[in-house]
Amino acid sequence: MDTVSTQPMIDLKAIAKRYQMGEHVVHALHPLDLQFFAGQFVAIVGPSGSGKSTLLNLLGLLDQPSSGEYWLDGQNVADLPDFEISQIRCRKIGFIFQSFNLFPTMSVIENVCVPMHYAEQPKEYMKERALEVLTRLGLKDRTDHKPTELSGGQRQRVAIARSLANDPPVLLADEPTGNLDESTGEEVMDIFRELRSEGRSVIMVTHNPDYENEVDRVVSIHDGRITRS
Amino acid sequence: MRYSNTLRLSFASLTNHPFRAFLAGLGVVFGVGAVVGMLAIGEGARLESIRQIQEMGVDKIIIRSVSKMGSNNNQGGSVGINEKDITHIRSEFDNVSGVLPITNWNGMVMSHWVELPNTNILGVPLEFLEITNSQLVGSESRFLTAKDSEDGAPVCVIGSRLAGKLFQFRNPLGARLLVEGVYLDIVGVLHNTSDRKVEGMGSVNSMLYLPSPTGFNQWSSPTKNRIAMPYKLLYVVVNDIEHIENTSRRLEAYLQTTHREPDYEIILPFELMRQQEATQRIFTIVMASIASISLLVGGIGIMNIMLANIYERMKEIGTRRALGATRQDILIQFLVESAVLTTIGGSIGALLGVLLAAFVAEYADMPTVVTLFSVIVSLTVSVLTGVVFGSFPAWKAANLSPMEALRRE
Numbered sequence: 001m002d003t004v005s006t007q008p009m010i011d012l013k014a015i016a017k018r019y020q021m022g023e024h025v026v027h028a029l030h031p032l033d034l035q036f037f038a039g040q041f042v043a044i045v046g047p048s049g050s051g052k053s054t055l056l057n058l059l060g061l062l063d064q065p066s067s068g069e070y071w072l073d074g075q076n077v078a079d080l081p082d083f084e085i086s087q088i089r090c091r092k093i094g095f096i097f098q099s100f101n102l103f104p105t106m107s108v109i110e111n112v113c114v115p116m117h118y119a120e121q122p123k124e125y126m127k128e129r130a131l132e133v134l135t136r137l138g139l140k141d142r143t144d145h146k147p148t149e150l151s152g153g154q155r156q157r158v159a160i161a162r163s164l165a166n167d168p169p170v171l172l173a174d175e176p177t178g179n180l181d182e183s184t185g186e187e188v189m190d191i192f193r194e195l196r197s198e199g200r201s202v203i204m205v206t207h208n209p210d211y212e213n214e215v216d217r218v219v220s221i222h223d224g225r226i227t228r229s
Numbered sequence: 230m231r232y233s234n235t236l237r238l239s240f241a242s243l244t245n246h247p248f249r250a251f252l253a254g255l256g257v258v259f260g261v262g263a264v265v266g267m268l269a270i271g272e273g274a275r276l277e278s279i280r281q282i283q284e285m286g287v288d289k290i291i292i293r294s295v296s297k298m299g300s301n302n303n304q305g306g307s308v309g310i311n312e313k314d315i316t317h318i319r320s321e322f323d324n325v326s327g328v329l330p331i332t333n334w335n336g337m338v339m340s341h342w343v344e345l346p347n348t349n350i351l352g353v354p355l356e357f358l359e360i361t362n363s364q365l366v367g368s369e370s371r372f373l374t375a376k377d378s379e380d381g382a383p384v385c386v387i388g389s390r391l392a393g394k395l396f397q398f399r400n401p402l403g404a405r406l407l408v409e410g411v412y413l414d415i416v417g418v419l420h421n422t423s424d425r426k427v428e429g430m431g432s433v434n435s436m437l438y439l440p441s442p443t444g445f446n447q448w449s450s451p452t453k454n455r456i457a458m459p460y461k462l463l464y465v466v467v468n469d470i471e472h473i474e475n476t477s478r479r480l481e482a483y484l485q486t487t488h489r490e491p492d493y494e495i496i497l498p499f500e501l502m503r504q505q506e507a508t509q510r511i512f513t514i515v516m517a518s519i520a521s522i523s524l525l526v527g528g529i530g531i532m533n534i535m536l537a538n539i540y541e542r543m544k545e546i547g548t549r550r551a552l553g554a555t556r557q558d559i560l561i562q563f564l565v566e567s568a569v570l571t572t573i574g575g576s577i578g579a580l581l582g583v584l585l586a587a588f589v590a591e592y593a594d595m596p597t598v599v600t601l602f603s604v605i606v607s608l609t610v611s612v613l614t615g616v617v618f619g620s621f622p623a624w625k626a627a628n629l630s631p632m633e634a635l636r637r638e
Contacts, residue, residue, distance in 0.1 A: 090553020
């Protein structure tokens with residue numbers, strides 16, 4: 001174990017997810033213990049239906065676990081009311097989606113400002129910060145474009161800029177390269193590695209085995225159980 | 230900060246589907262238009278009927294003689310109001326400032342050129358012009374004077390329409406008419422701009438007027454069903470309008486004891502006006518309620534479209550939740566959107582209502598009055614429609630599981 005980060009950014013303790021399907025109980029995730037550290041780039045891999053998306057939803061606080069504890073940045077977040085959970089999503093977690101999920105009626109810079117609206121940042125700061133992250137991702141001259149006017153790689157970079165708006169310590173990416181060609185996918189991976197180096201915890205769900213060698217750690221899931229971590 | 234761009238956001242999402250937003254808002258447009266239009270028509274009708282009653286004079290009690298065919302109710306050889314009643318009311322009633330009797334003969338009126346049978350001939354008091362709010366036509370015109378009345382002078386004043394019939398474009402002043410065998414000099418022509426009717430008789434403009442004594446001297450008392458009816462109408466003017474109902478009740482009590490049969494009818498314009506106001510209010514409420522139903526239908530249309538909207542925008546809702554939107558944020562976003570839609574619809578509808586009112590006034594010849602109150606109420610109601618009918622869809626959107634919402638494509 002690395003000596004730099006002994007305190008995990010994310011600590012899952014016996015966390016499980018079950019669904020009631022008629023008379024049967026379906027175990028989407030069997031109770032599992034898992035830790036993620038700051039400055040680590042982790043890939044969660046597994047075949048479809050293995051439970052990796054369930055795990056990502058739990059990590060992103062989009063779903064509630066059936067049992068267990070979820071410690072995020074030193075706080076147990078498993079059973080918080082909606083408002084607080086939303087605030088944690090807003091400030092601590094950045095989401096990146098396979099199909100980018102940008103708002104088509106808004107310009108690039110407006111898209112980047114959305115999380116800052118929910119964090120109730122002042123207007124001048126929002127503009128300044130949005131420009132900062134967009135510049136960093138090489139989109140300075142695209143701020144007033146609509147997402148539909150951009151290429152796939154550019155769109156995903158806008159989405160990454162949006163996820164960084166509130167400077168969250170955790171980034172969750174769901175198949176971020178799934179809709180991109182190989183070279184643009186590599187660009188995105190480079191960005192993630194850079195963000196990891198800043199001390200963020202980057203967690204990516206993928207089923208592309210090629211990426212297994214490009215990350216710090218691979219977590220494999222099969223049938224709701226961790227087979228490698 | 231949090232809601233600083235919610236309004237702009239809702240405009241953006243409405244303009245994203247302009248035709249759909251237009252169709253959704255149309256129900257509210259017509260609903261509000263109908264409410265504003267109906268209220269304007271109702272208010273116009275109310276003011277018009279009040280104007281008509283006020284023309285009768287709210288400070289007057291009108292007693293009208295009534296004669297029923299075949300009834301044998303003659304008292305002292307006459308039916309209806311008699312000389313004794315007039316003297317008694319004049320001397321014994323305190324709140325009475327004037328008692329103005331009108332006698333109604335009927336007969337043939339001939340000029341040099343035209344003869345008109347069955348013309349109403351009224352024996353009137355000198356205050357007749359003021360009672361009916363009529364004006365004399367031409368500077369040479371005068372009304373009947375006290376001297377005419379004392380002397381029983383053979384003079385008359387004619388209404389403007391009657392003058393037209395008898396003389397076409399010639400000047401009737403100074404001309405002589407043969408009225409039921411008696412020559413009368415025309416001293417004046419009168420005109421009533423609103424073509425007012427005298428209770429139970431024709432228009433002021435189409436009758437002939439002379440001092441009552443002249444008529445009584447030349448002819449006998451007019452008859453109804455072969456019984457003399459010396460006075461067709463009696464205007465009782467009161468001093469204090471506050472006590473007009475009391476005076477009217479006392480008059481009724483007096484007439485009940487002195488008349489064996491009810492050969493009179495008491496009309497109280499003041500009371501009529503109050504009844505009319507009440508009736509009109511109900512009328513307006515009923516019309517506005519019917520119009521509100523279309524607003525309700527409009528609201529249901531809004532709900533429908535907002536629900537469809539949510540299913541289409543699942544992914545947006547999920548993404549917003551992932552980026553930090555609370556349930557309340559989503560709720561407010563959708564509420565504002567439907568309220569904006571109905572507010573715009575309501576404003577267009579109010580405009581439409583004003584146009585409808587103007588159209589009705591112009592082509593249906595009905596007075597209409599658009600009150601600021603009705604416009605404010607309609608606009609408030611349309612905003613509320615958006616909030617009320619948008620709240621279920623907004624609640625649904627807010628309570629979507631973010632995970633489920635994100636799964637939708």
